[in-house]
Amino acid sequence: MTTTRTAIVLGASGSVGGALLHSLLCDAAFDTVITLGRRSLPDAVTLARKEGRALREQLVAQMTPAALEAATVAALQGFEGDVVGFSVLGISAGTANITLEEHRAIDVALNAAFARGLRASGVVRHLCYMSAAGADPQAKTTGSGAAGMPRYNRVKGESEEAVRAEGPAVVSVFRPAMILGSRHTPWLLAQLLPLFSFITPARYRSITVEQIAQAMIATAKTQPTVSGTYHYAEMMDAMASEGTPPARATRSS
Numbered sequence: 001m002t003t004t005r006t007a008i009v010l011g012a013s014g015s016v017g018g019a020l021l022h023s024l025l026c027d028a029a030f031d032t033v034i035t036l037g038r039r040s041l042p043d044a045v046t047l048a049r050k051e052g053r054a055l056r057e058q059l060v061a062q063m064t065p066a067a068l069e070a071a072t073v074a075a076l077q078g079f080e081g082d083v084v085g086f087s088v089l090g091i092s093a094g095t096a097n098i099t100l101e102e103h104r105a106i107d108v109a110l111n112a113a114f115a116r117g118l119r120a121s122g123v124v125r126h127l128c129y130m131s132a133a134g135a136d137p138q139a140k141t142t143g144s145g146a147a148g149m150p151r152y153n154r155v156k157g158e159s160e161e162a163v164r165a166e167g168p169a170v171v172s173v174f175r176p177a178m179i180l181g182s183r184h185t186p187w188l189l190a191q192l193l194p195l196f197s198f199i200t201p202a203r204y205r206s207i208t209v210e211q212i213a214q215a216m217i218a219t220a221k222t223q224p225t226v227s228g229t230y231h232y233a234e235m236m237d238a239m240a241s242e243g244t245p246p247a248r249a250t251r252s253s
Helices: 015-025 042-051 065-075 100-107 109-121 150-166 187-199 209-222 232-241
Strands: 005-010 030-037 054-059 082-087 124-130 170-174 228-230
Touching: 005 015, 005 065, 005 109, 005 209, 015 030, 015 042, 015 209, 030 065, 042 054, 054 065, 065 109, 082 109, 082 209, 100 109, 100 150, 109 124, 109 150, 124 150, 124 209, 150 170, 170 209, 209 228, 209 232, 228 232
Parallel strands: 005 030, 005 082, 030 054, 082 124, 124 170, 170 228
Antiparallel strands: none
């Protein structure tokens, strides 16, 4: 018997979010996709019509934690069955130019609000959440907030803790390193990084936006019963297995 699923996505307007939304709308396993954001996404609307999927856009004019949590609960009213949450929301560039609290206001507070809304809905038991390689809630808060630096890793670690504590029963955390295909990744760097993959530690290898999206979707389809953390190797496993829980997933770290 064919199982259909509903996906609810936060952060669909970004580079990874766009790839995720495209993959969900082209995947016959998902008959309905809900997005939460400030504006409509015309290309997604067109694709949904072409693929025969139901796309519901829940617009959140004021993206505050309270408004987002309420919008999440409202968007899920009336849904039953397998409903999976996906969040790829985060500040992708310019984190070196904002304060620690400004960074937390997006990456921690909004993701926590989404997670709370999913749990409060009563229909979502699994959240796939994109963080970053190096995430560490104990990292230093001083210095630059640029990607990969301790302060950045601290915020990402705090966001993971928040969604695990306040979200649904199962949270799958995805920790990509350098993301290829992101509008924020310099072109030259994107060309050079794959050439050095053979000497790059596995968890810090570059990964494309499409691969992240496919790994998240594949993991969602397995309906894991415990929370896990997925670095590059686990994401590759998820893509390859498509229906078998990734062999090297870990509970934390």
